[in-house]
Amino acid sequence: MTLRADPRGPNLHVGEDVKIADGVEFGANAVVHDGCSIGAGTVVGDNAVLGKRPALGGQSTARRDPLPGLTVGEGCTISTGAIVFAGSSLADRVIVGDLAVVRERVTIGADSVVGRGATVENDTRIGARVRIQAEAYVTAYCELEDDVFIAPCVVTTNDNFMGRTERRRELMKGAVVRRGARIGGAAILLPGVEIGEDAFVGAGAIVLRDVPPRTVVVGQPARVLRDVPADELLDA
Amino acid sequence: MTLRADPRGPNLHVGEDVKIADGVEFGANAVVHDGCSIGAGTVVGDNAVLGKRPALGGQSTARRDPLPGLTVGEGCTISTGAIVFAGSSLADRVIVGDLAVVRERVTIGADSVVGRGATVENDTRIGARVRIQAEAYVTAYCELEDDVFIAPCVVTTNDNFMGRTERRRELMKGAVVRRGARIGGAAILLPGVEIGEDAFVGAGAIVLRDVPPRTVVVGQPARVLRDVPADELLDA
Amino acid sequence: MTLRADPRGPNLHVGEDVKIADGVEFGANAVVHDGCSIGAGTVVGDNAVLGKRPALGGQSTARRDPLPGLTVGEGCTISTGAIVFAGSSLADRVIVGDLAVVRERVTIGADSVVGRGATVENDTRIGARVRIQAEAYVTAYCELEDDVFIAPCVVTTNDNFMGRTERRRELMKGAVVRRGARIGGAAILLPGVEIGEDAFVGAGAIVLRDVPPRTVVVGQPARVLRDVPADELLDA
Numbered sequence: 001m002t003l004r005a006d007p008r009g010p011n012l013h014v015g016e017d018v019k020i021a022d023g024v025e026f027g028a029n030a031v032v033h034d035g036c037s038i039g040a041g042t043v044v045g046d047n048a049v050l051g052k053r054p055a056l057g058g059q060s061t062a063r064r065d066p067l068p069g070l071t072v073g074e075g076c077t078i079s080t081g082a083i084v085f086a087g088s089s090l091a092d093r094v095i096v097g098d099l100a101v102v103r104e105r106v107t108i109g110a111d112s113v114v115g116r117g118a119t120v121e122n123d124t125r126i127g128a129r130v131r132i133q134a135e136a137y138v139t140a141y142c143e144l145e146d147d148v149f150i151a152p153c154v155v156t157t158n159d160n161f162m163g164r165t166e167r168r169r170e171l172m173k174g175a176v177v178r179r180g181a182r183i184g185g186a187a188i189l190l191p192g193v194e195i196g197e198d199a200f201v202g203a204g205a206i207v208l209r210d211v212p213p214r215t216v217v218v219g220q221p222a223r224v225l226r227d228v229p230a231d232e233l234l235d236a
Numbered sequence: 237m238t239l240r241a242d243p244r245g246p247n248l249h250v251g252e253d254v255k256i257a258d259g260v261e262f263g264a265n266a267v268v269h270d271g272c273s274i275g276a277g278t279v280v281g282d283n284a285v286l287g288k289r290p291a292l293g294g295q296s297t298a299r300r301d302p303l304p305g306l307t308v309g310e311g312c313t314i315s316t317g318a319i320v321f322a323g324s325s326l327a328d329r330v331i332v333g334d335l336a337v338v339r340e341r342v343t344i345g346a347d348s349v350v351g352r353g354a355t356v357e358n359d360t361r362i363g364a365r366v367r368i369q370a371e372a373y374v375t376a377y378c379e380l381e382d383d384v385f386i387a388p389c390v391v392t393t394n395d396n397f398m399g400r401t402e403r404r405r406e407l408m409k410g411a412v413v414r415r416g417a418r419i420g421g422a423a424i425l426l427p428g429v430e431i432g433e434d435a436f437v438g439a440g441a442i443v444l445r446d447v448p449p450r451t452v453v454v455g456q457p458a459r460v461l462r463d464v465p466a467d468e469l470l471d472a
Numbered sequence: 473m474t475l476r477a478d479p480r481g482p483n484l485h486v487g488e489d490v491k492i493a494d495g496v497e498f499g500a501n502a503v504v505h506d507g508c509s510i511g512a513g514t515v516v517g518d519n520a521v522l523g524k525r526p527a528l529g530g531q532s533t534a535r536r537d538p539l540p541g542l543t544v545g546e547g548c549t550i551s552t553g554a555i556v557f558a559g560s561s562l563a564d565r566v567i568v569g570d571l572a573v574v575r576e577r578v579t580i581g582a583d584s585v586v587g588r589g590a591t592v593e594n595d596t597r598i599g600a601r602v603r604i605q606a607e608a609y610v611t612a613y614c615e616l617e618d619d620v621f622i623a624p625c626v627v628t629t630n631d632n633f634m635g636r637t638e639r640r641r642e643l644m645k646g647a648v649v650r651r652g653a654r655i656g657g658a659a660i661l662l663p664g665v666e667i668g669e670d671a672f673v674g675a676g677a678i679v680l681r682d683v684p685p686r687t688v689v690v691g692q693p694a695r696v697l698r699d700v701p702a703d704e705l706l707d708a
Contacts, residue, residue: 003482003500010239010249011265013482013500013518028239028249028267029283029483031500031518046249046267046285047317047501047553049518055549055567077291080319081283081335081519083552083570095291098319098337099553101570101588116337116355119588119606131399134355135373137607137625149399153373153391155625157657157675163603163621164654164704182400185393186424188658188676203393204424204442204456206676206692220442220456220676220692232400246475246485247501264475264485264503265519282485282503282521283553313527316555317519317571331527334555334573352573352591367635370591371609385635389609389627418636421629422660439629440660440678440692456678456692468636 003031009044015051017069027080035069035086042072045080045098053086054104054122061169062122062140067104079116097134109146124174142174147234150177151185151203158191178213180234187222200228239267245280251287253305263316271305271322278308281316281334289322290340290358297405298358298376303340315352333370345382360410378410383470386413387421387439394427414449416470423458436464475503481516487523489541499552507541507558514544517552517570525558526576526594533641534594534612539576551588569606581618596646614646619706622649623657623675630663650685652706659694672700 006014009026015034025043032038033051044050051070056062067087072078076090079098084090087104094108097116102108106120109128114120116134124138127146132138136154144150156175161168173192177183181195184203195201196213205222214233216225230236242250245262251270261279268274269287280286287306292298303323308314312326315334320326323340330344333352338344342356345364350356352370360374363382368374372390380386392411397404409428413419417431420439431437432449441458450469452461466472478486481498487506497515504510505523516522523542528534539559544550548562551570556562559576566580569588574580578592581600586592588606596610599618604610608626616622628647633640645664649655653667656675667673668685677694686705688697702708 005482010241011247011483011501029247029265029501029519043291045291046288047265047283047519049552052518052552052570055515055517055551079291080285080288081317081553081571098288099317099335099571117353117589121606134357135371135607139624151393151395151398152375155658157623159623161704162623162654162656162672164706165708182398184398186391186422186658190675200398203426232397234400236401246477247483265483265501279527281527282524283501283519315527316521316524317553334524335553335571353589370593371607387629387631387634388611418634420634422627422658436634439662468633470636472637 002034006032018051021074033070033086036072037069038072039074039076039092041074042076042078044078045082047081048078049083050078051086052083061172062104073110085122091128103140115152127179139174141172143176145177145179145181145197147180148177149182151183151187153186154183154189155186156189160191181211198228198233200232238270242268254287257310269306269322272308273305274308275310275312275328277310278312278314280314281318283317284314285319286314287322288319297408298340309346321358327364339376351388363415375410377408379412381413381415381417381433383416384413385418387419387423389422390419390425391422392425396427417447434464434469436468474506478504490523493546505542505558508544509541510544511546511548511564513546514548514550516550517554519553520550521555522550523558524555533644534576545582557594563600575612587624599651611646613644615648617649617651617653617669619652620649621654623655623659625658626655626661627658628661632663653683670700670705672704 003013006012010028019037021040027046031049036051071089073092075093077095081099082096084102085104088106091110095113102120103122108126112130118136120138121140124142130148132150133152139156139158158174175189176194178197180198183201187205194210199211200216202218206220207222239249242248246264250268255273257276263282267285272287307325309328311329313331317335318332320338321340324342327346331349338356339358344362348366354372356374357376360378366384368386369388375392375394394410411425412430414433416434419437423441430446435447436452438454442456443458475485478484482500491509493512499518503521508523543561545564547565549567553571554568556574557576560578563582567585574592575594580598584602590608592610593612596614604622605624611628611630630646647661648666650669652670655673659677666682671683672688674690678692679694
């Protein structure tokens with residue numbers, strides 16, 4: 001870690017090879033690590049940390065290759081205490097909420113929001129206009145397509161073996177959430193399930209298998225209840 | 237953001253029009269934003285951020301009027317890394333736990349506690365002696381009356397439409413938790429449910445409809461099991 | 473709080489009676505409180521707070537005796553924004569993840585990991601090689617033996633009375649998780665349950681009673697489904 005105090009913000013610390021566009025605004029105590037690129041008009045909140053490099057546990061299945069710096073687009077907001085890792089890329093106008101964490105090798109499309117305290121683990125792909133709400137947990141190797149809505153406190157999982165056996169490394173698989181699907185508060189998605197386009201998962205549902213497009217599922221385990229009303233479809 | 241270093245704390249940064257009473261104690265790296273008022277004897281932990289102004293996403297339903305500064309009463313504790321927004325008001329002896337977040341236009345009564353990592357969203361009203369425990373998620377537009385107990389990891393919801401349709405804006409409604417009610421660990425409250433006075437919701441329950449006063453509900457979905465024992469009532 | 477700026481890290485603040493071994497590396501804005509001892513080769517991330525002393529609410533059941541300083545072993549990682557309290561002890565090579573909190577009087581064995589945003593409450597004992605994953609909530613007075621795996625967003629509870637009656641103080645009891653047991657994502661453990669050696673609790677299960685060794689339980693409430701496959705046992 002090679003950090004120097006930088007006059008562009010109050011108690012701002014900056015690493016090497018950092019590109020900060022004109023008009024980036026910093027709160028107090030922000031940290032911008034080696035190799036970050038921050039686009040014009042982005043606002044970085046108090047205590048936010050950009051471009052952190054991972055410290056992996058010995059048992060972690062995350063990849064260990066060298067990472068490029070973090071890229072943050074134009075007009076983004078990295079809120080108070082948020083942490084965004086190296087190797088990730090945020091398109092324009094992305095908001096990362098207070099105390100949210102976005103891990104390495106994550107891509108986030110334009111106008112998406114990662115809510116307060118939410119976690120997006122490594123190697124997850126997030127489309128445009130996705131809303132991940134407060135405290136949601138998006139595990140590694142998930143794919144969230146455009147216009148997906150993840151309600152507060154949703155939990156996703158990716159490992160049926162929970163760290164035991166070597167097979168788990170090839171079978172590990174996060175959720176795939178298709179365009180416009182909505183996942184209700186505190187719902188739980190089991191490893192590798194696919195939530196179909198414009199589907200609706202009720203609050204608290206536990207989803208063990210794939211959910212067909214444009215259907216509503218509820219319950220523990222989740223079962224199909226009805227079709228999504230036409231006026232709630234993305235293209236309504 | 238107009239922050240200046242301030243000698244009243246180690247690496248303290250303070251905005252404009254801030255009132256800090258005598259005897260307020262600051263940890264390292266605290267930030268006090270424009271318009272805050274902090275009462276005597278309050279302790280502000282390391283990295284705490286007071287009076288933050290919201291950065292709202294384009295789809296957020298939170299109001300956008302100008303906000304008055306945050307008001308913190310006497311003898312409060314704002315713990316390490318906690319974030320309390322502008323436009324909110326904390327009565328005396330409130331504790332906001334480590335890494336907890338309290339959003340804008342929230343009122344919290346005297347002697348209440350917001351636990352470690354808990355979130356209280358905008359426009360929620362919290363009475364006196366309320367205990368919101370660690371990692372609980374209290375959504376926008378909730379009402380928690382006096383002496384309510386919210387166990388760790390409780391989830392509340394307020395939007396049956398999950399961001400789709402315009403109707404949702406008028407139908408959005410958080411939980412109402414009446415005086416002395418207790419909500420068990422990781423229970424889920426659906427939008428707009430009312431939990432009656434001194435009622436008890438079991439751990440992990442999923443509450444789809446109103447819970448009568450002084451009854452115990454458990455299960456998924458929650459059903460009435462029995463009455464709350466007399467010696468556990470608030471006025472026992 | 474008596475904190476002084478210290479040249480060993482960028483905007484590092486250090487209290488009294490602190491022992492920092494050679495080769496400890498600090499990110500920006502770390503805080504090391506009175507009485508901490510940090511072993512050689514440990515890395516302390518940006519905004520991490522070590523040795524914090526608790527601020528207890530009036531109703532808290534945590535003990536109030538004076539606490540010794542925090543002890544951190546060799547080769548540990550205390551990640552960005554993490555908070556580890558006084559009175560706790562971390563063995564060698566422990567990783568405390570970003571924004572995780574470890575409370576007072578907790579012991580953690582060698583090579584264990586407390587994941588991002590996870591909480592370990594006071595007076596909990598954690599063995600060696602334990603993996604507590606992101607956002608898990610380990611309540612006070614739990615015991616996690618060696619090689620336990622706690623998946624993301626697991627919730628443990630310890631108080632069937634939720635703060636009411638005086639009896640609760642003697643009946644309060646966290647979970648006991650025996651050697652090698654695995655608890656699935658967002659599972660909920662009720663107060664005082666014992667999870668047997670090498671047992672497996674499915675994702676989203678709600679565990680009301682003890683789980684026998686080497687069995688798989690699933691559902692709400694959790695029921696025995698089958699034995700754990702031999703190749704997934706710890707000593708396989």
